[in-house]
Amino acid sequence: MLTIWGRTNSVNVKKVLWAVHELEVPHERIDAGGAFGLVNDAEYRAMNPNGLVPLLKDGDLVLWESNAILRYLCAKFGAGSLWAEDPAERAIGDKWMDWATSNLAGPYRDVFWNLVRMTPETRDDAAVERGRTACSALLARVDQALADKPYLSGETFRMGDIPLACFAYGWYEMPIERPHLPNLDAWYARVRERPAFATAVAVPLT
Template identity: 60%
Template sequence: MLKIWGRTNSTNVKKVLWAAEETGVAYENIAAGGAFGIVSNPEYRAKNPNGLVPTLEDGDLVLWESNTIVRYIAAKYGDSRLFIADAGQRAQAERWMDWATSSLALPFRDVFWNVVRLTPDKQDHAAKEKGLQTCCKLFAMVDETLALQPYLSGEQFGIGDIPVGCFAYAWFEMAIDRPDLPHLKNWYEQLKTRPAYQKAVMIPLT
């Protein structure tokens, strides 16, 4: 059985839990990080020297970095639909995974923390507005792609949809002003029909 270390309200942990649910592999989720602590303990740092979540244990194999873990779970426990057998098609899907981390995550964090996690007296409204403007532009890029294909992974759902899909849940459920991006919205509505998405991602925002 897999062990997935990390608190379930972490976007990066949600990616891994969603991937595991899609494959049907048995796993144990061990709460760690944030209010749960653990990540500073020497035993945990021996598994993940970053002191972050998630961390995956599969027998003797230990992995950290959420996108890497998603790729691994999909490759080992998923099918060709989730992992995508063709190398070129898989690379086109995987770029969205890396884009979510390199381009979307930081401005999204400024929005999320100032809308959901910080008390009003600690919110940075300038950072929130700047992050919101950037996220609107970035999600417009996603919308343009989804105008041409049903999923970020191509014609079928795959690993390329998982990271951005985790951000999309908070994007649509936060009390913010969003531009009308119909293709993004339709894609999100499709994700919401997936039992694995409902279980791993669609939990209260905290």
Template identity: 45%
Template sequence: MLTIWGRISSINVQKAVWAAGEVGQSFERIDCGGTFGGLREPVFLAKNPNAQIPVLEDGEVCIWESNSIVRYLAARYGSGWIWEEDPALRADADRWMDWMQSELQPAMTPAFWGLVRKVAGFTDPDAIAASAAKAEKLMDILENHLAGRTFLAGERFGMADITVGCGAHRWLNMPIERAERPHVRRWYEAIAARPAAKPALPLPVA
């Protein structure tokens, strides 16, 4: 059985939990990080010297970084399903996973921290507005891409839908004004209804 270290309110932990569910692997999730603490304990630092969540343990295998965890689970347990053997198809998924990590997630995080978590230093209305504006431009990219596709990397659900889906879940359920995007909404509602998504996408977002 897998072990996933990290609190479920973490968007990166959500990716790991969803991926494990999609490939049919049972797991134990151990709360740590945030108010749970524990990231500076020697037992955790031995797993991830960066003191960050999530961490995945699969027997003797120990992995950190959420996208690496999703890729590992997909490749080991989801070949021909959420993992594409064709390098071109896999690159299509990879680029959206990296886009989520390097573009959308950093753009919307300041607004999320200010509006939902109310983190000191992020509650300034101008900072929240700037974050929201940046995220909205990126959501336009997602909307345009999904206009002619069922899923992010084609007509089959895959690992990119997990990672970007966690971002869409957070953005669409934040208390913030946003443009209505029918293609994003259609896609999000379809993937959020998957059995493996439900334990990974808690509401309200926190």
């Protein structure tokens, strides 16, 4: 059985939990990170020297970095569903996984941390607005990409849609002004209908 370390309110942990629920893979989850601590314990650091979540153990394999874990799970358990066998088809969505991490995560964090995890007294409103503006511009690129296909992965929901959809949940739930992006809105409505999204992603923002 897989073992996953991580707290359910982490975007990066949500990616992994969504995949195992989507693929119906038996697993055990251990609370770690944030208020749960554990990540600085010597035993944990021996598995993940970064002291971050998520962390996956599958037999003798110990793996960290959420996108790497997601790719591994989909390759092992999701052939024909979340994992496209054709490399070119798979790459269509795969690029959005790293794009979400390298482009969107930074400005999103400025909005999320200040609005959700900071108190009104410690909140940086200027950082919120900078992050909101940057995210709006970035998500407009996603909206354009979705103009001719229902999913970032193409005609079918696959692995490449998961990371951005985890960020999108917070984006749509936070009390902020959002630009009108009809293709993004329609894509988000489609991914929200998946039962595994409700189980793994749609939890209160904390």
